[in-house]
Every structure is written in structure tokens, then in C-alpha cells.
Amino acid sequence: MNIYGTSHQQKRDALKPTVDAGNGICAETICLEERDGRTRWIKPGTQWHLAHDPTDPSRTTYLGPAHARCNTSEGATRGNRATNKHERRWTL
Secondary structure (H helix, E strand, C coil), rough: CCCCHHHHHHHHHHHHHHHHHHCECCCCCCHHHHCCCCEEEEECCEEEEEECCCCCCCCEEEEEEEHHHHHHHHHHHHHHHHCCCCCCCCCC
């Protein structure tokens, strides 16, 4: 099931031959693969996502292909930041 719609899927489909040919480079600002001593290269046959530009509130601008792990982490970080806007003060 595709939750992003036709336009998103068309953009991803357009990048698929590039990634499948071994020319995909992770577009996330923080690439967890690179951080862990590997490279930004997306190995053909591995899962990858089409990364959204986090500065675009409409979520219609894309950065490019990204490792699934990197994209999922970035989205979770952004979502947690939005959810936890209020400082928590504990009464002890």
C-alpha cells in the first residue's frame, strides 16, 4: 500500500533505475550508514526511501533516495521533536 500518492510514487519510480544501477547516494543530511563507518552508497537490492525535504511543510519537495534506515530515523527524530515541544518539569 502506498500512503504517499501518485506523485510521490512517480518520483520514486523515476529514481529506481538509478538506484538499481548502483548509482544511488543517500540524500539524508545525517546518513547513519556513513556515521557507522560505511558509505552513503545505496547498495542495489536493498531497501531505500524517497527522502522528503524537512524544510518544506507541504512535504512535496524531495531530497532524493535515502537508505530506509536513515530516512526512517530522520522522520522519527522530526516527529518526536514536534510531539515533545513542551518542556517537562518534574516536581520532586
